[in-house]
Amino acid sequence: MSEWEPKIVSFLCNWCSYGAADLAGVSRMEYPPNIRVVRIPCTGRMDPKFFLAALREGADGVWVSG
């Protein structure tokens, strides 16, 4: 069980969290590479269908941040 790692799809707002993810890089912070980011113009853009599509594509978790 400890070997298992979730696949995470994240939807990040272009104006805040996406920039924060960039800054994490600038600050050379490290985190596991099991996350794929989709840039969205605003979390207001999120559609329930996006969650479902991500889960159907095998994501174990969906993270929306903005």
Added chain:
Amino acid sequence: MITFKLNGQTVQGEEGQYILQVAEKYGVDIPTLCHHKALEPAGMCRLCTVELFDGRRSRFVTACNYPIWEGMEVQTDSEMVHQGRKLIVEMLLARCPEVPLLQKMAEDYGIGEPRFKKEEDTCILCGLCTRVCERMGANAISLTGRGVDMRVDTPYGVNSDDCLACGACASVCPTGHIDLDRVNRQHTRIQAQLIPSEYDVGLKGRKAVYVPYAQAVPNTPAIDRDVCMHFKTGGCKICTAFCGVDAIDHSMEDEIIELDVGSVVLSPGFEPFDPSKFDSYGYAKHPNVITSMEMERILSASGPTAGHLVRPSDHAEPKKIAWFQCVGSRDLNRCDNAYCSSVCCMYAIKEAVIAKEHAGDDLDCTIFYMDMRTHGKDFERFYDNAREKVGVRFIRSRVHTIDPAPDGDSLSVRYITEDGHTETETFDMIVLSIGLQISPETVQLAEKLGIELTPGNFGKTGSFEPVATSREGIFLCGAFQGPKDIPQSVVDSSAAASAAGEILSAARNTATKTPEEIPETNVVGEPPRIGVFVCRCGINIAGVVDVPAVAEYAKTLPYVVYASDNLYSCSQDTQEAMANIIRQKKLNRVVVAACTPKTHEPLFQETLVNAGLNKYLFEMANIRNQDSWVHKSDPERATEKAKDLVRMAVSKVALTEPLQEAELAIKPVAMVVGGGISGLTAARSLSRQGYETHVIEKEGQLGGQARSLYRTATGEDVQSKLAALVEEIQDDEKIQVHLNTRLAAVDGFVGNFKATLVCGDAEEELEHGVVILATGAEPLKPEEYAYGTDPRIVTSLELDRRLMDDDPLLKKAETAVFIQCVGSREPQRPYCSRVCCTHSIDNALELKRRNPDMTVYILYRDIRTYGEREYLYKQAREAGVIFIRYSVDNKPVVAVGKEKISVTVTDHILGRPVEIEADLLSLASAIVPPGDEALAQFFKVPLNDDGFFVEKHAKLGPSEFATDGVFLCGLAHYPKPVDEAVAQGRAAASRAVTLLARETIHTSGTVARTNPMDCASCGVCVAICPYSAPFFTTEGPFAGKAEINPVLCKGCGLCVASCRSGAISLKGFDNDQIFAQLFALNEETVV
């Protein structure tokens, strides 16, 4: 070129290169401990030993310093090589058994206990330190002694004058044998220490080559000449060996550049007060007494402890923290700063609240203060919340001494409570809320420029020209004008820009160049031909991600016809090369896998435009900031992620289409609603910058509240200045004043507003491009303290009127009383009206001037004479004005008698009621905004709970709204004195001119669009859009259906997600594009 065989593979290297260098180029890993790219190799550690076959026989050589030759055959991975390396590691481990690096290597080579006798050394004699010391030009250390006595030391083993304490030896030492402690102990006569990072106020070290902070603009490293070894000895220059693009030039000199300019704006800022001279606070002695600036860094996620709240002495989490206010402010006894620094009360509360957020509710935060000055917009609410909900303790007491507690880390504080008791408390950490002051360098600059300074060394300005210095054409802004917070600094900066712009408006657009326009290729209907450019970013990406493999992989993706990698995709020559490839390969979609679109998308889009492609046929894959930089210890999976990100970007870009940016003319006319001092200043500035301006005033004359003001805090006569301003406005041909006029309707949007003005029975339409709301506020008509029952009880503005009229009562009165916070800082109006303390104190002084025998009382809650207004407070106390503090739950009681007005107040020192027999009672009544909902609706701008307009951004956008083309100034924003109202009037004009000067605006291509066939006219989009972009069409076949104004749309997609009929699409982030990205998460489901 020399060709030889490396592990059977034919490789090439330059003449004079060593095996290790060529191996590195071909990605063949050879372990080494003593190698450094910038230093001559020495072959000391022997770990890089490889097997060399010279055609006849095999032998072992060290790869780092063995030059390559034609036809040689090298094996780096043979069994013999492995065995040799294993033995070397075993011996090194025996010599230095406690070095973690060697322990790790031994584990990798499967070595348990070394077979040899263990020693206790930590030095492997690799000689990196001595070679780097030589390279530094210092030559202070060398390998001394022979055989088993060999070690790294200075000549004769004494601390040397030659050692410059640069720390290079410690930085290259692979085992940690040499650190700064050892350098100080054994090598140098001067103290070696970290170079203190300015950004982290010395809490952390930085390098001699450094980027000041992560968000610095430009984000380019600088060399600190004062500490760089090259500038001390002529040696080093190691940085040049590592810079992949030869950007470092040590021979660059300071240049003197002469510029011909029409105006100058000074914004030199402030320096934080240095509290080390206060012995009683022990800042210099005790590590746990820190400044508020240090606290800011400790609390910051990008700070030295990554936001983890610990105290400096032992890195323990503090349980009790105290803040001491007014350190280096409001203090003439121990420093020369008599003024209030304006910002410290608020930042102390903010730090206390954040500290509790970080450390949890158990943390005890206490603020020791004299007067709590939360006079900014929404600050009083923050204070109330901190006190009542967050549980920050506020103690009104000035502590004079901090003593170390017996445990050696904590600090003991003795203070006197409000009821006169002495208390002793111990805190884990004390934060000194240091003030703002002007640096000696700035004072020198002011002297050189010949501009006058105030007693506090701030640039001297007038209330009616708050950004103009005493010298014509030189303006100033920010903390140099007076201690102030961010929003006020931003207001000032815009104001200074407008003042400079007025002088320069004739020269506008005379030094601009028009770029050449490249015709756009029509790609509609073509199948996608995608080009993928994968960036190495030097070693930033390529050091972790296998860039060639990603580029190769990209070639296998659908519609990709071209893929390659670049060293630096953003460099000028690469840009040109990319444009050529786009043309040659007839690409019609482009993906750049590189850094972040946040910074580089516009640059690459320009490359597309230069190649004749629509800029929206582009997508970036973020494989640096969100991949190589954050997964550097897992190159394999970082490469896998990069491939995934490229695949997702390719899937999305295939579905992009060319988007158009509509061009829209801006009507070069401004409308200012409100003819008060702020609105008039805005109108004057717009006119001076060449724009037709209309001032709409609901009353019969101009001037607003300023008509009732006697003098400003600096003693300037308001009426004469106001009259001059009104005259200038009336005489100005570009300004048209509409008196007795109100707005009946407003239509349109940025650049093209249409307002219906009503004056009496007459109606008029006014077309304008921008609007400034300067609708002001009113004084509250008090409903307490017997106001309205007796002519001797007046409001502050009514007292001003009497002062102007020279009312004889004022001279006759024996006793005058001022009551502060009348209607302000109350539950129903929880904000501070900002101006009243200064106003009352100024008037009290004026009464004293007119009748020195008069007894004057000011009954207050906190005196908020911020900035240099503090001098007035001091002056008033010196003049004998009596200040009595009351609390909001025990307010003064007023009884009107025949002879006198009786005012009873509970004195905070005596703790008992005092009855004052007064002849005059002045009430500092609150400033109340009209809260005009209709006007707010016209321009779709929000009002806050108090009825003030809500600006675009509380800190960075104080003079504009989120709605484009609508600006804000004056009391409608928040209560403010004349100088700040004037500054904001100018600021609003300045912001408006940034739009007007453009003449046309381009809408973004990434906007929402409705399909009227699918629209159910439910109105959700119309209701939900924060920018009022959707509206119902009134004409044509689709009347009643929703449509979106592309000019107002910011492309957030809120309407798209909320549309129940799926009738709205968002160009650039459409459903199919986001789905394509999601489907491309897995290789198998790419569509």
